[in-house]
Amino acid sequence: MATLRNLAIGALRLTGAGNITQAIRHVSRHATRTLTVLDLT
DSSP: OHHHHHHHHHHHHHTTOSOHHHHHHHHHTOHHHHHHHTTOO
C-alpha cells in the first residue's frame, strides 16, 4: 500500500502539484481526474 501511495505522490509532483494533500483530495473526488494525472486520456 505504501508503494502505491508513493507512486501517486510522485505522479502528482510530476504534474506540478504544490500541495500534495490538496491535490490528492482534488483528484480522488472524480475517477477521470486520476486518468488525467496519469496522462491516459
